[in-house]
Amino acid sequence: MATAARKASPARGLLSIGQVLAKISPDFPDLTPSKLRFLEEQGLITPERTPSGYRKFSVEHVDRLRLILTMQRDHYLPLKVIRQHLDEIDAGNTPALPNAQSLSADSLLSTPTRYTREEFVRACGASLNLLQDAVSAGMLEPADSYAEEHLVVFSALVELQRSGIEPRHLRTMRAAAEREYSLIERALVPVSHRQDAASQARSIERAHEISRHIEVIRSQMLRHVITQQSR
Known part of the structure; x- marks a missing residue:
């Protein structure tokens, strides 16, 4: 190649x-x-x-x-x-x-690459209707253009739709994410009040680290439930 x-x-x-x-x-x-x-x-x-x-x-x-x-x-x-x-x-x-x-x-x-709404849905092989549904369900923010990081989320929504799972079915995930953020926010209290750039950078990195640990636990719990229900 x-x-x-x-x-x-x-x-x-x-x-x-x-x-x-x-x-x-x-x-x-x-x-x-x-x-x-x-x-x-x-x-x-x-x-x-x-x-x-x-x-x-x-x-x-x-x-x-x-x-x-x-x-x-x-x-x-x-x-x-x-x-x-x-x-x-x-x-x-x-x-x-x-x-x-x-x-x-x-x-x-x-500076991330930005895609118009039309380019965004075309890149994922989707439709503007699905994008609107994703915005309505809180999966994506309403915008005239989107960054590459949003392609991952929207591509996943496209695949889920193929299995009959629509964005509206995932509304509870947004609420769960907000609750998890509250946990992370409380964990960052000792450093979040510091305003210097270095402390802010460490705070952001720590937040991402905590979110990765939460993701591991969430994924494991879901796999466990799938295994239990499949028996």
Whole structure:
């Protein structure tokens, strides 16, 4: 998947968008023609073009697309980080797969990419109706544009909808999150009153650390309930 993934030889067997979807959709059912075009617009993949303007994809393009979608789905990586990883590969390097925990402070503090509502739903293969439902249920804030961090949440809502779980069914999760924040807030009282930048940074980091511990317990409890109910 080096530079050839961007500029495949026209002499090689190429696939149409429909053929690409047929190959990849079993593993990535949320992939749609519009999402594929969105990834192209973001510079992550560059298919060949026929004289008539139709997109054609090589085997290398398909492999590259699988990598992109896997990094999105399994590692929750923003497109900016994925693009940087692919650039390293295109340059002939063999970079380690990045992960959300290892992102640098510069990456976390840099201005995030923003997507219009239309771009946002297209990237997730969803509809504006689902976005509106997510906003109404408190899963996402109402906005004219969204950052890459919101793609993870909305992609999860898309997958849940496929199982018949709508945003309105998850309203209790928002209330639970607010209760958990109250626990975290109380735990941070000893340091939260300090106004210097270093103390504020430690307070935020500690809040995220506590939330990760809560997430571990919540996930384990849910797995336990699933196991018990399945017996």
